[in-house]
Amino acid sequence: MIGCLAIVGVGLLGGSVAKAARAQGLAHEIVGIGRDVGRLHAALKDGTLDRVTTAIGDGVKDADLIVLGTPVGVIERQLPEVWQAAAPSAVITDVGSTKAAIVAAAHRLATKRPLTFVGSHPMAGSEQSGYGVARADLFRGATVIVTPTDTSEPRAVKTVTAFWESLGAGRVVMLDPETHDRAVAAISHLPHLVACALVDAVERFDPAAFDVAARGFKDTTRIAAGDVDMWEAIFLANRTAVIHATAAAQAALAELVRLVERGDRDGLRAALTRIKARRERLP
Amino acid sequence: MIGCLAIVGVGLLGGSVAKAARAQGLAHEIVGIGRDVGRLHAALKDGTLDRVTTAIGDGVKDADLIVLGTPVGVIERQLPEVWQAAAPSAVITDVGSTKAAIVAAAHRLATKRPLTFVGSHPMAGSEQSGYGVARADLFRGATVIVTPTDTSEPRAVKTVTAFWESLGAGRVVMLDPETHDRAVAAISHLPHLVACALVDAVERFDPAAFDVAARGFKDTTRIAAGDVDMWEAIFLANRTAVIHATAAAQAALAELVRLVERGDRDGLRAALTRIKARRERLP
Numbered sequence: 264m265i266g267c268l269a270i271v272g273v274g275l276l277g278g279s280v281a282k283a284a285r286a287q288g289l290a291h292e293i294v295g296i297g298r299d300v301g302r303l304h305a306a307l308k309d310g311t312l313d314r315v316t317t318a319i320g321d322g323v324k325d326a327d328l329i330v331l332g333t334p335v336g337v338i339e340r341q342l343p344e345v346w347q348a349a350a351p352s353a354v355i356t357d358v359g360s361t362k363a364a365i366v367a368a369a370h371r372l373a374t375k376r377p378l379t380f381v382g383s384h385p386m387a388g389s390e391q392s393g394y395g396v397a398r399a400d401l402f403r404g405a406t407v408i409v410t411p412t413d414t415s416e417p418r419a420v421k422t423v424t425a426f427w428e429s430l431g432a433g434r435v436v437m438l439d440p441e442t443h444d445r446a447v448a449a450i451s452h453l454p455h456l457v458a459c460a461l462v463d464a465v466e467r468f469d470p471a472a473f474d475v476a477a478r479g480f481k482d483t484t485r486i487a488a489g490d491v492d493m494w495e496a497i498f499l500a501n502r503t504a505v506i507h508a509t510a511a512a513q514a515a516l517a518e519l520v521r522l523v524e525r526g527d528r529d530g531l532r533a534a535l536t537r538i539k540a541r542r543e544r545l546p
Numbered sequence: 547m548i549g550c551l552a553i554v555g556v557g558l559l560g561g562s563v564a565k566a567a568r569a570q571g572l573a574h575e576i577v578g579i580g581r582d583v584g585r586l587h588a589a590l591k592d593g594t595l596d597r598v599t600t601a602i603g604d605g606v607k608d609a610d611l612i613v614l615g616t617p618v619g620v621i622e623r624q625l626p627e628v629w630q631a632a633a634p635s636a637v638i639t640d641v642g643s644t645k646a647a648i649v650a651a652a653h654r655l656a657t658k659r660p661l662t663f664v665g666s667h668p669m670a671g672s673e674q675s676g677y678g679v680a681r682a683d684l685f686r687g688a689t690v691i692v693t694p695t696d697t698s699e700p701r702a703v704k705t706v707t708a709f710w711e712s713l714g715a716g717r718v719v720m721l722d723p724e725t726h727d728r729a730v731a732a733i734s735h736l737p738h739l740v741a742c743a744l745v746d747a748v749e750r751f752d753p754a755a756f757d758v759a760a761r762g763f764k765d766t767t768r769i770a771a772g773d774v775d776m777w778e779a780i781f782l783a784n785r786t787a788v789i790h791a792t793a794a795a796q797a798a799l800a801e802l803v804r805l806v807e808r809g810d811r812d813g814l815r816a817a818l819t820r821i822k823a824r825r826e827r828l829p
Binding site for chain 2: 438509520
């Protein structure tokens with residue numbers, strides 16, 4: 264049971280954390296911090312939040328657990344203010360889709376004032392954004408990656424892990440921040456960039472074809488409708504891993520189309536068989 | 547009402563045509579033709595088919611409507627035998643995912659014996675295959691592309707269109723065979739090749755990342771688990787359009803990753819905004 268839970272950024276993820284914590288009765292008080300008090304009002308009115316403020320310092324100062332739910336680039340910018348205001352015993356975590364830069368920023372701040380930060384990345388979301396689509400069951404069954412480092416207090420790692428499990432996570436996986444960033448470049452950031460490229464390719468190659476697009480195309484490109492601010496920040500924050508993962512995709516696509524070009528039936532069949540088997544092994 | 551409906555190839559698509567026709571009471575008799583009578587037995591036993599045979603000639607000779615439901619490459623090879631055995635008044639259609647080669651083959655046969663062929667492509671399917679996953683409602687609400695040519699009899703085009711509407715199609719779209727092949731290269735064959743490349747890219751770049759793959763990755767790569775025989779045949783049958791569509795995707799992906807590489811925040815935001823808007827305009 265948390266005394267005071269403070270959530271900075273009450274959009275899809277932050278709002279869902281608040282709703283899930285409320286539904287599970289995890290905190291005595293839930294405070295929401297955002298730029299626009301008008302937008303926070305909905306969460307106050309529906310009973311998800313107990314208190315709202317636009318001032319980070321005021322919002323986090325009494326919190327036992329602080330969750331940073333703003334976009335990746337913003338989390339890094341807000342961290343110094345959170346650090347300054349937080350209570351000595353507070354545990355700080357976030358929901359950002361990249362971890363190395365955020366964890367490094369927290370590490371730098373901790374050399375001046377020892378506070379506890381453990382990065383998190385719940386692998387849940389939607390192509391929609393904002394508090395309007397936040398759901399108490401967003402994390403139900405989801406994988407959450409927690410990224411402790413050598414200097415992380417085991418007690419704080421346990422607190423953050425238990426928090427996600429209480430919100431409904433199906434599995435909490437520990438990865439170091441760099442391993443995390445590389446993994447999500449592969450299975451999240453690259454697919455997003457590729458889905459965008461697919462939509463753009465149809466626009467360039469045969470825009471009339473959009474009219475006959477069926478379920479396959481819609482599934483494959485659904486994520487291309489994701490929030491622009493969030494994805495722009497993610498791509499730039501995880502630039503190196505995204506570039507390398509994209510190079511792997513370009514090589515894989517070039518190899519497949521070369522088999523088609525050559526009419527290499529056996530080679531194409533072997534590649535498709537191998538890839539299908541790999542895809543079917545996914546949990 | 548059709549007197550005799552013959553279906554060559556009783557897998558996912560052919561089987562679903564049979565089941566839907568049976569459910570709607572569209573034909574007095576439904577005949578199934580396949581290589582292996584043992585496999586056809588299930589459809590006979592569950593009442594979907596009235597008669598089964600491994601001999602194409604025997605199966606199609608009394609049919610008023612013949613539906614070719616085998617993979618793309620096989621349809622072309624079977625067409626001469628179907629042509630020889632079919633009754634003069636029969637209407638022949640197919641469910642192949644590429645149309646130019648099949649329609650051209652039918653056109654060549656028609657110069658020797660005038661018979662009526664109108665190509666079809668129901669935009670419905672599954673990453674699974676075989677009669678076991680056939681469903682009476684597979685075409686419910688689906689788009690079906692019908693590909694008449696200058697020489698197609700309007701009466702036959704009407705018969706085929708009405709047939710798909712009776713099976714539940716939400717919309718029947720007319721395209722000439724070449725326009726069809728270009729459009730499906732863009733919105734079906736390219737996404738399939740790209741989904742395969744994505745799975746392969748993760749395998750090359752960071753295979754451990756498969757373990758944390760979430761809904762976005764699964765949606766984007768679901769089609770990579772499609773039937774190998776079917777997709778190999780499709781890629782090779784539609785080789786030219788697939789190569790050109792892939793080149794468009796490679797250019798689009800290269801442009802996006804260049805913006806990431808340069809850290810061009812404004813350029814990346816503009817591209818993602820444009821692509822998101824385009825994706826959201828999909829019906």
